Amino acid sequence: MKHATEGQAETPMPVMEHLGELRKRLIYCLIVLVLGLVGGLFGAQPLFDYLVAAAPVENLGLHVFSPWDAIGLYVKFAFIISLIAAIPFTLFQLWAFVRPALGVKEQRATLRYIPGALLMFLVGVAFGYFIVFPMAYIFTESVTASMGLSETYGVTQYFSFLFNIVVPISLLFELPLLILFLTRIGILNPFMLQKMRKVAWFLLILIGVMITPPDVISDLLVAIPLVVLYEISVLLSKIAYRKRLAAREK
Template identity: 60%
Template sequence: MSGRLKAKEGDLIVEKQEEMSIVEHLGELRKRIIYVLVVLVLGLVVGLVCANPIYQYLISVDSAKDFELHAFSFWDGIGMYMKIAMIVSLVATIPFTAYQLWAFVSPGLREVERKAALRYVPYVFLLFLAGLAFGYYVVFPMALGFTTQVTESMGLKETYGISQYFSFLFTLVVPVALLFELPIIVMFLTKLRILNPLRLRKMRKVAYFALVFIAIVITPPDFISDFLVTIPLLVLYEFSVFLSSVVYRKQLAADAAVEARYRFPAEPQ
């Protein structure tokens, strides 16, 4: 009888430990989310301070010089400032979010995996900036030129509001910048053994279709623009597969080394 009671008490202790572990994980996740929200708000404040210089630069480049922008409501000006502030906040928040994600999952990783995953964080920032540059200097001028040609061919006079102009700009540029994070995401998931190059190669047809669809959606409906945006996206995917292969080969080599270390020597015949 006492043995049964002890067994039940042991089961209750294990259940309580598991519940405490789940509660602790949820508390840790909530803390990380609060950190990200704080940085997001601080980024918005910094973005509002920097909004006017950024706005002056954006309207001084060649793509905006041909347009006389107007305000069609009292909120257009502050709305445009808020959009610029949000982009600035994203630039700061995305790498910080990547670090918080690493900090949340790192206790479950080995020391080598923690150090390797931490190296990805600066590249999150760099790839996002590269995506912004590609979207602004390549995708946006193509889209703007195409829409302007269509408007002129219809004999319409171009009168644009500042809100419409910047909404058009950010709708094109931000998705492209986020897509440039694909290699880092794939490497990180491969490091966690969620993805591997074999699975990515099997998904190639579906991934290609999705990327082509995205390229067609965010670019003007002409073949040249679609082609110029689709090719970099497909190259990004193949580059992601290559990086996944590098990480996967290192994992296999590490696993083989561990197995060889703990393998018992064969008994003599």
């Protein structure tokens, strides 16, 4: 394979070689995910200790209802840690896979997205954990109290509730960089995103409504940031698209 010159892509690979390269990258990602899962087992206990010592669960007694609950919880925590650790490596493998189709300038530009993607994921974790999750928990707690029920939570059910809110939101925070990357490599363009705007808004608002208490304020506090993320994605796509066109004209 020829090396890329400034502003030019490398010579295209044959189809079978392309598929073999994709298979190799996927295997690498799987290996890192498994290694991260093993390493995550050692980090599961400190993370668990931190979360159970923080509000709103600090004054609650969490219970197990099955001999497997504690083991299953360890695996869930390990998977979350593995997911966070694997994000940069997986994105690097994606970049390495499409690199032959990119010019030298595009290769350098898209490689910079990797640390940004990890940062956006962590921002999503913070938004989900410190803003959305407390609202959802307070709402469920108020419904429980209004029905005269006492709170007895299973540790598995509590953390499943937490993860089902935080993880999807964290992944949604990857949207701007993902769209920017796909625009830089020519898969997306701002015109496609503008045509999809109504559908995208509907889906993002629906997600915001589904993971928050059924009151307008809570829905807006989550739905508006998600919609803003999409609009930022469209803006970034426009900038990247113009740069791509300008590079082609030179």
